[in-house]
Amino acid sequence: MTLITESISQAAEFLINGQIIAFPTETVYGLGACIHDENAIQNIFIAKGRPSDNPLIMHIADLADLNYLVEQPLHSNITSLIEAFWPGPLTLILPLNKNLKLSPIINAGLNSIAVRMPAHQAALNLIKAVKSPLVAPSANLSGKPSPTNYLHVLQDFNNIIACILKGEITEYGLESTIINCLNPDNFQLLRAGALDIEKIQKIIQLEIKNNSFNQESQPLSPGMKYKHYSPKAEITIINSNTQIINPQESAYIGLTERLENFKKVYLANNSLDYAQNLFAFFRACDEENIKTIYAQRPESEGIGFAILERLIKASGG
Numbered sequence: 001m002t003l004i005t006e007s008i009s010q011a012a013e014f015l016i017n018g019q020i021i022a023f024p025t026e027t028v029y030g031l032g033a034c035i036h037d038e039n040a041i042q043n044i045f046i047a048k049g050r051p052s053d054n055p056l057i058m059h060i061a062d063l064a065d066l067n068y069l070v071e072q073p074l075h076s077n078i079t080s081l082i083e084a085f086w087p088g089p090l091t092l093i094l095p096l097n098k099n100l101k102l103s104p105i106i107n108a109g110l111n112s113i114a115v116r117m118p119a120h121q122a123a124l125n126l127i128k129a130v131k132s133p134l135v136a137p138s139a140n141l142s143g144k145p146s147p148t149n150y151l152h153v154l155q156d157f158n159n160i161i162a163c164i165l166k167g168e169i170t171e172y173g174l175e176s177t178i179i180n181c182l183n184p185d186n187f188q189l190l191r192a193g194a195l196d197i198e199k200i201q202k203i204i205q206l207e208i209k210n211n212s213f214n215q216e217s218q219p220l221s222p223g224m225k226y227k228h229y230s231p232k233a234e235i236t237i238i239n240s241n242t243q244i245i246n247p248q249e250s251a252y253i254g255l256t257e258r259l260e261n262f263k264k265v266y267l268a269n270n271s272l273d274y275a276q277n278l279f280a281f282f283r284a285c286d287e288e289n290i291k292t293i294y295a296q297r298p299e300s301e302g303i304g305f306a307i308l309e310r311l312i313k314a315s316g317g
């Protein structure tokens with residue numbers, strides 16, 4: 001039986017005892033284990049069906065943890081990013097502290113590590129209660145859309161994980177933005193996400209390759225080569241010559257184009273609302289066995305850029 005609780009100390013107890021649990025963050029729910037518990041970390045990969053060459057993000061609650069996790073000193077551009085955006089939906093790829101005895105299954109044996117400090121009080125309190133950073137991928141089965149509420153976690157992991165720390169629907173609904181900081185003269189966007197790239201570009205120069213949109217090229221972030229964010233239904237991003245076939249059997253999610261005569265419709269109020277509801281809509285369509293989802297192409301700015309990236313991936317590139 002998977003326990004659903006709102007008690008931080010109860011959830012922390014499971015982690016301390018070597019179990020894996022799901023917890024809310026401001027982006028999506030994560031499936032967490034203590035960074036020193038190799039057995040629990042292994043169980044994350046098993047529970048998700050996650051390939052072992054896809055490394056995990058460390059979640060910290062205290063900047064002091066960076067001192068022992070990553071090579072010091074950090075370049076001033078990196079500390080500027082941290083000051084501007086942590087806690088928040090930004091993951092940094094940093095050089096791993098060579099003296100740290102960390103299980104290589106966390107980072108697929110790379111010499112780098114992904115770190116973020118979530119802007120979510122329950123997540124921060126949980127990490128503090130455990131007194132250890134947590135590794136946490138999104139709390140979905142590999143290949144399924146990330147969970148934006150605790151019921152999605154339950155769909156994928158009921159009776160498989162010990163506990164779900166229950167929170168609200170997640171604030172952004174999309175995963176964190178990932179930046180490769182290994183060369184501070186050339187910051188690279190590895191995954192578009194909840195933090196707008198326009199905000200990041202006010203602080204540093206950011207290289208935005210098409211790689212995250214292009215499955216063919218060598219992926220910089222191992223996870224990007226896997227088919228992600230995909231419902232069972234086929235996704236079509238609508239443009240002016242899209243032929244809508246059989247709308248009564250299909251679904252539509254959109255923003256300014258208020259199309260209505262579909263079997264299932266979600267009309268967002270703004271782009272954040274679009275982001276927040278996208279993965280939940282995908283899951284709901286699958287439950288209703290809908291075969292085709294039409295989606296309005298969002299403006300490629302702000303969180304719209306990340307929505308578009310997810311839609312392109314879900315539509316098969």
Ligand code: TXA
Binds near residue numbers: 057113139220
């Ligand atoms: O918002 C988020 O980031 C959520 C919440 C739970 O924090 N987590 C999340 O984790 O999305 P996950 O495992 O679903 O995605 C992590 C991504 C993967 O694409 C992985 O390949 C990449 O981060 N990654 C992790 N470590 C890396 C490293 N050292 N170098 C390059 N990419 C890395």
Ligand code: MG
Binds near residue numbers: 137138146
């Ligand atoms: Mg994921």
